[in-house]
Amino acid sequence: xxxxxxxxxxxxxxxxxxxxxxxxxxxxxxxxxxxxxxxxxxxxxxxxxxxxxxxxxxxxxxxxxxxxxxxxxxxxxxxxxxxxxxxxxxxxxxxxxxxxxxxxxxxxxxxxxxxxxxxxxxxxxxxxxxxxxxxxxxxxxxxxxxxxxxxxxxxxxxxxxxxxxxxxxxxxxxxxxxxxxxxxxxxxxxxxxxxxxxxxxxxxxxxxxxxxxxxxxxxxxxxxxxxxxxxxxxxxxxx
Numbered sequence: 001x002x003x004x005x006x007x008x009x010x011x012x013x014x015x016x017x018x019x020x021x022x023x024x025x026x027x028x029x030x031x032x033x034x035x036x037x038x039x040x041x042x043x044x045x046x047x048x049x050x051x052x053x054x055x056x057x058x059x060x061x062x063x064x065x066x067x068x069x070x071x072x073x074x075x076x077x078x079x080x081x082x083x084x085x086x087x088x089x090x091x092x093x094x095x096x097x098x099x100x101x102x103x104x105x106x107x108x109x110x111x112x113x114x115x116x117x118x119x120x121x122x123x124x125x126x127x128x129x130x131x132x133x134x135x136x137x138x139x140x141x142x143x144x145x146x147x148x149x150x151x152x153x154x155x156x157x158x159x160x161x162x163x164x165x166x167x168x169x170x171x172x173x174x175x176x177x178x179x180x181x182x183x184x185x186x187x188x189x190x191x192x193x194x195x196x197x198x199x200x201x202x203x204x205x206x207x208x209x210x211x212x213x214x215x216x217x218x219x220x221x222x223x224x225x226x227x228x229x230x231x232x233x234x235x236x237x238x239x
Contacts, residue, residue: 018228019048019049019050020048020049020050020100020101020221020224020225020228021049021050021052021098021099021100021101022044022049022050022051022052022099022100022101022102022103022217022220022221022224023051023052023054023095023096023099023101023102023103024037024040024041024044024051024052024053024054024102024103024105024217025054025055025056025080025095025096025102025103025104025105025120026053026054026055026056026104026105026106026141027055027056027105027106027107027114027116027117028055028071028105028107028143029068029070029071029107030070030071030107030197030201031071032107032143032195032197032201032204032205033105033106033107033141033142033143033195034074035195035204035205035210036105036141036143036193036194036195036205036209036210036213037053037103037105037141037213038053039205039210039211039213039214039217040103040105040141040193040213040214040216040217041053041217042214042217043213043214043215043216043217043218043219043220043221044103044217044218044220044221045217046214046217046218047217047218047219047221047222047225048221048225049100049221049224049225051217052099053077054077054078054079054080054090054095055073055074055077055078055079055080056079056080056106056116056117056120057079057080057081057082057116057119057120058073058116059115059116059119060116075088078090080092080095080120082123092120092123092124092127093127093132096124096127096132096133096136097127097132097133097136099136100136100137100224100225100227100228101136101137101138101139101170101220101221101223101224101227102136102137102138102139103138103139103140103141103216103217103220104117104138104139104140104141104158105140105141105142105143106140106142106143106154106158107142107143107144107154107197108142108143108144108145108149108150108153108154110150111149111150111153111154111157112150112153112154112157112158113154113157113158117158121161124161124165127165128164128165131166133165133166133167134165134166134167135166135167135168135227136165136167136168137167137168137169137170137220137223137224137227138162138167138168138169138170139169139170139171139172139192139216139220140154140155140158140191140192141192141193141194141213141216142154142155142187142191142192142193142194142195143187143194143195143196143197144187144194144195144196144197145196145197145198145199145201146196146198146199147185147187147196151187151188151189151191151194151196152189152190152191155171155189155191155192156191168227170220170223170224171190171191171192172188172190172191172192172193172212172215172216172219172220173190174190175215175219176211176212176215176219178208178211178212178215179212181208184206184208186206186208186209186212187205187209188209188212192216193209193212193213193215193216194209194212195209196209
């Protein structure tokens with residue numbers, strides 16, 4: 001199996017160069033993106049990297065979230081905070097800078113990223129000024145209500161943020177045969193893993209979608225690890 005062989009190979013390489021650190025940052029209202037994130041983490045760890053789940057902070061009030069019947073956030077997973085010293089949080093810089101790669105997950109809002117995710121990127125002006133994210137690999141995963149409601153455009157319209165930071169976008173392409181499955185309705189696109197929640201949010205990620213998420217975690221880790229190893233080998237201190 002190509003993917004399994006590559007994962008084992010990269011796991012061996014990353015051990016020699018130090019494990020790659022992959023941050024899986026996500027925003028989830030009804031749990032669909034959170035489920036994908038946890039399966040992506042499995043793929044990251046299977047490929048020999050250290051994965052870390054981080055949540056995007058909520059911008060809506062508890063009253064509004066209650067009317068939306070939104071799920072409570074997972075209290076075991078830290079959330080990005082724009083103010084330091086808050087319990088069970090990480091700073092924006094820690095979330096985005098202190099890692100070897102980022103996998104970012106979000107639901108769609110009319111074919112684009114939601115305001116909560118946009119708020120995170122809008123707060124990165126200081127990091128942009130320092131070039132702190134230049135050359136950092138990033139991939140995306142997503143959830144939509146139906147097949148035609150953003151499985152590609154949600155990812156595509158998010159690219160402007162990464163491009164302006166000089167980041168390296170890593171799509172999954174068709175590296176997994178699961179993406180070409182036409183025997184069942186499923187999410188995902190060449191941009192990344194995805195799920196379809198249904199118009200009322202009742203549909204949960206399918207087994208195929210979860211496997212695709214794990215594949216993205218492993219595939220992305222292989223790329224990030226290769227970059228880490230290559231950069232270490234060509235750094236002035238190693239020459």
